[in-house]
Amino acid sequence: MEKLIDLAYIFASILFIFGIKMLGNASTARKGNLLSAVGMLIAVVATLFYKEVVDYPLILAGLAIGAVIGWIWSVKVQMTGMPELVALFNGFGGLASVLVGWAEFEFGKNTDPVTQIAIYSAILIGGVTFTGSFIAYLKLAGKMSGSPTLFAGQKAINAVLFVALLALGVVFVITGSAWSLYAILVLSLALGVLGVLPIGGGDMPVIIAFLNSFSGLAGAAAGFVILNKVLIVAGCLVGTSGIILTMIMCKAMNRTFGNVLFGGFGAAGGATGKAVEGEMKGVSLEDAYYVLEAAQSVVFVPGYGMAVAQAQHAVKELGALLEKNGAEVRYGIHPVAGRMPGHMNVLLAEADVPYEQLCEMDDINAIIETVDVAIIIGANDVVNPAAAEDEGSPIYGMPIIDAYKARTVFALKRGKGAGFSGLENSLFFRDNTRMIYGDAKETMTGLVAQFKR
Amino acid sequence: MEILILLVFVFVLAAFLGFELIQKVPSQLHTPLMSGSNAISGITVVGAMIAAGVAEGEFGKWLGFAAVVLAMINVVGGYLVTDRMLGMFKKKGK
Numbered sequence: 402m403e404k405l406i407d408l409a410y411i412f413a414s415i416l417f418i419f420g421i422k423m424l425g426n427a428s429t430a431r432k433g434n435l436l437s438a439v440g441m442l443i444a445v446v447a448t449l450f451y452k453e454v455v456d457y458p459l460i461l462a463g464l465a466i467g468a469v470i471g472w473i474w475s476v477k478v479q480m481t482g483m484p485e486l487v488a489l490f491n492g493f494g495g496l497a498s499v500l501v502g503w504a505e506f507e508f509g510k511n512t513d514p515v516t517q518i519a520i521y522s523a524i525l526i527g528g529v530t531f532t533g534s535f536i537a538y539l540k541l542a543g544k545m546s547g548s549p550t551l552f553a554g555q556k557a558i559n560a561v562l563f564v565a566l567l568a569l570g571v572v573f574v575i576t577g578s579a580w581s582l583y584a585i586l587v588l589s590l591a592l593g594v595l596g597v598l599p600i601g602g603g604d605m606p607v608i609i610a611f612l613n614s615f616s617g618l619a620g621a622a623a624g625f626v627i628l629n630k631v632l633i634v635a636g637c638l639v640g641t642s643g644i645i646l647t648m649i650m651c652k653a654m655n656r657t658f659g660n661v662l663f664g665g666f667g668a669a670g671g672a673t674g675k676a677v678e679g680e681m682k683g684v685s686l687e688d689a690y691y692v693l694e695a696a697q698s699v700v701f702v703p704g705y706g707m708a709v710a711q712a713q714h715a716v717k718e719l720g721a722l723l724e725k726n727g728a729e730v731r732y733g734i735h736p737v738a739g740r741m742p743g744h745m746n747v748l749l750a751e752a753d754v755p756y757e758q759l760c761e762m763d764d765i766n767a768i769i770e771t772v773d774v775a776i777i778i779g780a781n782d783v784v785n786p787a788a789a790e791d792e793g794s795p796i797y798g799m800p801i802i803d804a805y806k807a808r809t810v811f812a813l814k815r816g817k818g819a820g821f822s823g824l825e826n827s828l829f830f831r832d833n834t835r836m837i838y839g840d841a842k843e844t845m846t847g848l849v850a851q852f853k854r
Numbered sequence: 855m856e857i858l859i860l861l862v863f864v865f866v867l868a869a870f871l872g873f874e875l876i877q878k879v880p881s882q883l884h885t886p887l888m889s890g891s892n893a894i895s896g897i898t899v900v901g902a903m904i905a906a907g908v909a910e911g912e913f914g915k916w917l918g919f920a921a922v923v924l925a926m927i928n929v930v931g932g933y934l935v936t937d938r939m940l941g942m943f944k945k946k947g948k
Contacts, residue, residue, distance in 0.1 A: 424887045425876040431940040434890045438933040448900045454907030463919050467926020475934035487889050494928040498898045500921035504905035507914030620898040627901050634868045635897040641872025736881050743884030750942045
């Protein structure tokens with residue numbers, strides 16, 4: 402029987418590999434997701450046949466409860482609520498790995514050092530994933546301030562925590578004592594909280610991708626605890642492919658991962674770059690309409706503000722009207738716009754924006770000089786020219802969408818304040834830029850109304 | 855000990871495979887890739903089932919039960935949400 406179970410696990414692993422591979426390609430992604438779900442089903446069913454597994458009612462009850470909760474949440478969530486849901490799911494995965502490690506410790510079947518190391522890793526990685534994801538969830542859901550939370554001695558405390566966790570790990574592996582394990586559990590949970598607290602909203606895409614990777618590694622560690630190959634393979638695949646995604650995000654911000662984790666970007670003061678000269682010039686909806694009406698090509702550049710205002714449907718409507726009016730309409734998507742990787746794509750797809758109109762940053766930058774109007778909807782740092790021009794700026798070197806090169810720029814903004822990074826955006830002060838103040842959704846609806854008159 | 859060496863071997867190979875598997879991903883797929891692989895990380899449900907399935911009425915068994923519930927939320931929720939998103943991308947007709 403054990404051999405058959407192993408074979409089933411190999412088959413499941415193959416499906417996971419194909420699943421992840423196919424998720425990386427637009428035409429096969431949905432099938433890939435289905436394949437990996439089938440793999441999961443096979444792995445779960447195969448596990449029921451272990452001879453140690455005898456308490457079926459309890460297991461089936463657990464599977465059913467979890468499945469129903471997961472199903473309800475996934476059906477009910479709005480697309481704008483996607484980042485926090487992904488964070489939450491991720492946290493649950495991490496916590497599950499913690500509990501698996503802990504449960505094996507309570508059974509106390511294997512007390513050799515290697516198993517102890519595995520239990521330690523599962524609890525440490527899983528614990529950090531759990532509370533880290535939970536804080537990310539609170540920040541993303543707006544239940545907690547999205548700006549970096551910094552306090553004196555934060556780095557020192559984190560360093561002490563880290564060293565204490567290493568020392569406790571040694572103690573636990575040598576003595577196998579329960580108190581050291583509980584201490585590890587508590588400190589890991591604390592490290593997750595303190596690690597994510599200083600991370601600001603704009604850095605969320607990086608940290609979400611990273612926590613996702615971490616939850617995979619926690620699963621792999623749990624695999625070492627129970628000597629299970631499918632956990633190791635699947636967990637490791639998620640861990641490493643998650644690192645790739647994290648790196649893509651870091652590259653899109655021209656920052657190292659360490660800088661994201663320990664930077665506390667924009668809140669710690671320090672360099673803020675050159676002061677911006679000039680003034681912001683506003684424009685009325687009516688005047689904006691006349692410019693748009695005459696435009697041959699229009700590019701929308703969405704940011705987190707579009708998500709907050711839930712303006713994606715209104716944006717799509719305006720886009721469709723502009724198209725009908727003869728203009729070429731495109732959307733310029735910065736890889737780290739929003740709060741999770743691919744955030745803007747999800748929102749615009751929800752609003753039924755044609756896929757062909759969604760352009761990646763490089764493609765937009767290649768044609769930006771021929772664009773009549775660039776409309777910035779709640780994006781800030783990803784269009785800040787300081788990244789290209791001002792060497793003293795903290796975001797210098799970050800690839801941006803060169804919206805400032807368009808003939809006219811309309812920037813939709815709630816008020817006159819700076820973005821999440823606390824930086825003034827010189828784009829808003831340029832001669833070819835006009836500000837449209839107010840809620841992005843109302844502005845969009847207003848422009849749509851102008852067109853329909 | 856032998857099994858451990860084997861498992862480390864498996865881990866290392868899987869790590870290299872994971873690094874190679876996705877290199878260039880269009881930004882449109884970043885979220886589905888993340889939430890889809892997030893669902894896979896719920897594989898820990900297998901470990902949870904083994905812990906919950908033991909006969910004795912131990913404390914660890916209940917930890918396992920809680921882990922089954924949590925991991926299953928991760929698995930089912932993750933796959934469904936990913937499918938929903940990809941369905942949205944699809945219906946544009948490609």
